[in-house]
Amino acid sequence: MGFRWTILGVVLSACLTLTPAYANSHGGPAAATQHARAPKATGKPTTTGKPTSGTTSGSTSTSTSSQLNPIAGKISSKPQLEAKITAMLPKDMTLNQASMGFKNQGQFIAALHVSRNLGCDCFKQLQTDMTKKNMSLGQAIQDVKKTANSTVEAHRAETEANDDVKSATTSATSTSTGKNNKKKTTTHGGGNQ
Secondary structure: OHHHHHHHHHHHHHHHHHHHHHHHHOOOOOHHHOOOOOOOOOOOOOOOOOEEEEEEOOEEEEOOOOOOOHHHHHHHOOHHHHHHHHHHOOOOOOHHHHHOOOOOHHHHHHHHHHHHHHOOOOHHHHHHHHHOOOOOHHHHHHHHOOOOOHHHHHHHHHHHHHHHHHHHHHHHHHHHHHHHHHHHHHHOOHHHO
């Protein structure tokens, strides 16, 4: 009788051990053997925009420690715009940190311009006013610098932000258009016309 119980115990152990693996391979639930899966690729940039100090075979690797917010991702996808915006950031902030919480790219870039135009180190206060206190750009300007003409400053900054975005888009388009124009000129006889 003891031999039967031993065989039955071995068979039962085998069944319990193999059932989750079998179920998992056939699409059934197998909670006991679920492994951590790699995150799905979303097509969004995951870099912080700042290179790390480590290098691999001569190339600089980029940190992938955090997901970029949508505004930072959009700006990072346009190298000329990213360079211009990064130059305006407060020294202790990344693009991702600075753009966090803003409703859109234009609002964020306009706040950077206001900070620069007013000649104050007030971007963080503008960011707090606009993202946490839900103030408009004009209200935030008034809060930061009481003597400023908030309407004029807001309009100026919004115009500069629009120009930044347009110039980044236009320069990318004109570069490709310029290449096409050269091909047409060469194809049609070059300078002999």
